[in-house]
Amino acid sequence: MESGFRSRALPGIIQRSVEKNRVIRSAFKVGSFTSLSRVLGLVRDTLTASLFGTSAVMSDFVVAFRLPNLFRALFGEGALSSAFVPVFMATRREEGDASAWLVARKTVTLVAAFLSLLVLLLILGTFALEGLNPDLAERAPHLLPLMRVMLPYVVFICLAGLFMAMLNACHQFSLPAFTPSLLNMVWIGFVLLVCPRLGDTPEQQIYGIAAAVFVAGLVQMGVQVPALMRRGFRPGFTWDTSDARVRRVFTLMGPTALGQSVTQVNVMVNTLLARWAAEWAPASLFYAERLLYFPQGLLATAMSTVLLPVFSGHAARGDHAEMRQTLGHSLRTLLFVMIPASIGLLVLAEPIVQMIFGWGRFDAAAVSHTAIALQFYAPGLMVFCLAKVFVPAFYALQDTRTPFRIGLRAVALNFALNVAFVLTWPHDLKHAGLAFATVLSEGVNGITLGVLLQRRLGALEWRPVFAAASRALACSAVMAVILLAVRPALAAGLAQSGAPAKLVEVGSVLLAIATGIAAYFGAALALRAPELGFARDALRRRVAK
Numbered sequence: 001m002e003s004g005f006r007s008r009a010l011p012g013i014i015q016r017s018v019e020k021n022r023v024i025r026s027a028f029k030v031g032s033f034t035s036l037s038r039v040l041g042l043v044r045d046t047l048t049a050s051l052f053g054t055s056a057v058m059s060d061f062v063v064a065f066r067l068p069n070l071f072r073a074l075f076g077e078g079a080l081s082s083a084f085v086p087v088f089m090a091t092r093r094e095e096g097d098a099s100a101w102l103v104a105r106k107t108v109t110l111v112a113a114f115l116s117l118l119v120l121l122l123i124l125g126t127f128a129l130e131g132l133n134p135d136l137a138e139r140a141p142h143l144l145p146l147m148r149v150m151l152p153y154v155v156f157i158c159l160a161g162l163f164m165a166m167l168n169a170c171h172q173f174s175l176p177a178f179t180p181s182l183l184n185m186v187w188i189g190f191v192l193l194v195c196p197r198l199g200d201t202p203e204q205q206i207y208g209i210a211a212a213v214f215v216a217g218l219v220q221m222g223v224q225v226p227a228l229m230r231r232g233f234r235p236g237f238t239w240d241t242s243d244a245r246v247r248r249v250f251t252l253m254g255p256t257a258l259g260q261s262v263t264q265v266n267v268m269v270n271t272l273l274a275r276w277a278a279e280w281a282p283a284s285l286f287y288a289e290r291l292l293y294f295p296q297g298l299l300a301t302a303m304s305t306v307l308l309p310v311f312s313g314h315a316a317r318g319d320h321a322e323m324r325q326t327l328g329h330s331l332r333t334l335l336f337v338m339i340p341a342s343i344g345l346l347v348l349a350e351p352i353v354q355m356i357f358g359w360g361r362f363d364a365a366a367v368s369h370t371a372i373a374l375q376f377y378a379p380g381l382m383v384f385c386l387a388k389v390f391v392p393a394f395y396a397l398q399d400t401r402t403p404f405r406i407g408l409r410a411v412a413l414n415f416a417l418n419v420a421f422v423l424t425w426p427h428d429l430k431h432a433g434l435a436f437a438t439v440l441s442e443g444v445n446g447i448t449l450g451v452l453l454q455r456r457l458g459a460l461e462w463r464p465v466f467a468a469a470s471r472a473l474a475c476s477a478v479m480a481v482i483l484l485a486v487r488p489a490l491a492a493g494l495a496q497s498g499a500p501a502k503l504v505e506v507g508s509v510l511l512a513i514a515t516g517i518a519a520y521f522g523a524a525l526a527l528r529a530p531e532l533g534f535a536r537d538a539l540r541r542r543v544a545k
Contacts, residue, residue: 032177033174033177033178033181034177034180036178036181037177037178037180037181037183037184038293038294040181040184040185040188041184041290041293041294042290042291042294042356043184043188044184044187044188044191045287045290045356045357046356046357046359047188047191047192048187048191048209049287049356049357049359049360049361049362049366050357050359050360050361050362051191051195051202051205051360051361052202052205052206052283052361053283053360053361053362053363053366054280054283054284054287054362054365054366054369054370055202055279055280055283055361056140056279056280057142057202057203057206058202058206058283058286059140059274059275059279059280059281059282059283060140060141060142060143060146060206060275061142061146061206061209061210062271062282062283062285062286063140063143063271063272063275063282064142064143064144064146064147064150064210065146065150065210065213066267066268066271066272067122067147067150067151067268068147068150068151068153068154068157068213070265070268071115071118071154071158072153072154072157072158072161073265081161081162081164081165081168083249083250083251083252083253083395083400084104084107084162084165084166084169084249084253085165085168085169085395086252086395086396086398087103087245087248087249087252088100088103088104088165088166088169089169091103091245092169097232098232101232101233101234102238103243103245103246103249104166104233105233105234105235105236105237105238106238106239106240106243106246107162107246107249108159108162108237109237109238109239109240110239110241110246110250111158111159111162112155112159112237113239115154115155115158115159116155118154119151119152119154119155122151122154123148123151126144126147126148126151127144129144130144140275142203142206145207146206146207146210149207149210149211149213149214150210150213150214152214152217153213153214153216153217155217156217156218156220156221157217157220157221159221160179160217160220160221160224163176163221163224163225163228164176164179164224166228166231166233167224167227167228167231170231172227172231175223175224175227176224179220179223179224180220182216182219182220182223183213183216183217183220185216186212186215186216186219187209187212187213187216189212190208190209190211190212190215191208191209191212194208194211194212195208195209202361252395252398252400253400265407265411266410266411266414266437266438266441266442267285267289267438269411269414269415269418270285270414270418270434270435270437270438271285271286273418273419273422273434274430274431274434276422277422277427277430277431277434278427278430278431280365280366280369281369281430281431281434283366284366284369284370284373284431285373285431285434285435287353287357287370287373288353288370288371288373288374288377288435289377291345291352291353291356291374292345292374292377292378292380292381295337295338295341295342295345295381296338296341296381296384296385311323311326311392311393311395311396311397320456320457320458321458323393323396323457324457324458324459324460324461325461327389327390327393327453327457327460327461328460328461328462328464328465330389331385331386331389331465331468332464332465332468332530332531333531334385334388334389335382335385335465335468335469335472336468336471336472336524336529336531338381338382338384338385339381339382339469339472339473339476340472340475340476340479340516340517340520341381342378342379342380342381342382342476343378343476343477343479343480344476344479344480344483344513344516345374345375345377345378345381346375346378346379346480347480347483347484348483348487348509348512348513349371349372349374349375349378350367350368350371351487351491351505351508351509351512352371352374352509353367353370353371353374354367354371354505355505355506355509357370358502358505369428369431372428372429372431372432373431373432373435375432376432376433376435376436376439377435377436377438377439379439380435380438380439380442380443383439383442383443383446383447384442384446385446386442386443386445386446386447386449386450387403387442387445387446387449390403390446390449390450390453391403391449393453393457394449394453394456397456399456402449402452403449406445406448406449406452407445409444409445409448410441410442410444410445411441413440413441413444414437414438414440414441417433417436417437417440417441418433418434418437421433421434421436421437422434468529468530468531471524471527471529471531472524472529472531474523474527475520475523475524475527475529476520478519478520478523479516479517479519479520479523480516482515482516482519483512483515483516486511486512486515486516487508487509487512490507490508490511490512491504491505491508494507494508
């Protein structure tokens with residue numbers, strides 16, 4: 001009897017193990033392409049920083065870029081993908097590929113029409129705002145003109161995000177993960193080749209960056225069309241607002257827009273308040289966020305991308321036990337990576353900022369302001385990843401209202417904290433207060449989502465998650481002590497060798513990071529952290545394939 005039970009249970013155990021490793025393996029695959037995008041992004045931002053520093057015109061660009069970027073997060077990669085994937089997969093399973101791709105075509109038609117109208121209204125709104133508020137043109141003269149150049153990017157990048165969702169639903173992750181790199185490639189090309197031809201001043205050259213954003217949106221959208229056509233998608237327009245499946249996508253998308261994009265909404269609010277606080281503040285926050293997104297993109301963003309179709313499959317089968325196990329496994333893996341990344345950025349903030357951005361017009365004041373913002377942002381890596389895991393689970397259950405409702409509260413909390421910190425913190429720390437407000441509100445958002453998800457699915461595997469976080473914190477503490485001792489010693493040693501100052505900066509930071517990583521994994525090995533095995537097994541199976 002016992003033997004028979006084991007024989008029946010064994011295939012299920014094997015299947016769960018294979019699926020867990022497939023999630024991690026796919027996340028690492030997406031993460032590798034996302035890492036490429038992050039590396040290119042650092043090159044892009046280094047070139048941009050050397051050209052514009054934290055000048056007022058750079059802050060105008062940052063604020064102008066936030067609006068199309070916010071709509072990208074709301075209606076593109078965040079809302080559309082999360083609303084579209086469950087409906088697309090259900091249609092494909094129940095009615096076949098032809099019906100699913102027809103739903104996709106109808107969705108593309110309505111999204112393109114809605115966004116085109118939205119962009120037109122926003123552009124007209126910038127002209128109206130210019131006439132109604134002349135002071136804005138005096139205080140931030142390039143803000144609205146830059147915004148007008150970049151607003152069409154909303155249409156292109158949101159359709160690109162929808163195309164990425166279609167490919168992800170077909171378990172094709174590589175091309176969608178590579179697509180964001182194209183923005184960085186185009187941006188780098190325009191910085192090197194176009195901006196110098198527009199004039200000698202930053203105020204003239206900044207319009208080359210705005211043009212790069214416009215062109216990159218077109219490229220990101222177009223590059224995915226051939227891959228979709230090979231899988232059955234047929235480009236074109238089919239207007240049909242009566243299709244219940246398409247209406248379901250838009251019904252889900254409404255509340256999904258905020259639930260999936262709380263961070264982006266908070267960042268937009270931060271940027272607007274920062275421009276009011278100091279002319280250099282938005283640019284300083286922008287560069288700090290870019291450094292924060294690098295480790296986050298290694299696994300957290302990739303994990304969120306992979307988990308949505310996996311959770312959708314669990315939900316379609318009604319298998320809540322599998323969802324709980326996948327949630328626990330994913331949280332443990334994310335915290336194992338994000339906690340040391342957070343501590344490392346906190347400890348090495350100023351040397352890292354100096355190494356990457358300390359060129360050209362990015363002077364000592366810009367380094368100091370950006371490093372302070374990064375230190376206050378860094379703890380957020382520990383909490384930003386929570387929503388990356390919990391929100392896809394809600395969406396797979398086709399529950400978009402709960403993340404929306406909690407997201408609204410998080411945005412309200414962020415705004416309240418922003419105002420409080422801007423009014424009470426010293427002038428040079430106001431932008432840091434804005435960063436810290438985002439971390440606090442995101443933490444409340446993630447924890448609340450976890451508690452509510454447990455009510456839906458039953459008891460989650462919190463004990464292993466807390467144990468994994470404790471191990472990661474202990475190992476990170478060892479790493480931090482070593483970093484604090486090693487980095488200055490390395491810098492002093494390299495300086496005594498007569499190496500150029502920039503080489504001393506780069507060498508000491510990179511060697512310190514390598515030493516810190518070795519210390520972290522050595523401590524994790526000494527503690528026999530199971531999370532080391534998660535990554536090792538996933539990578540072994542990937543190599544075996």
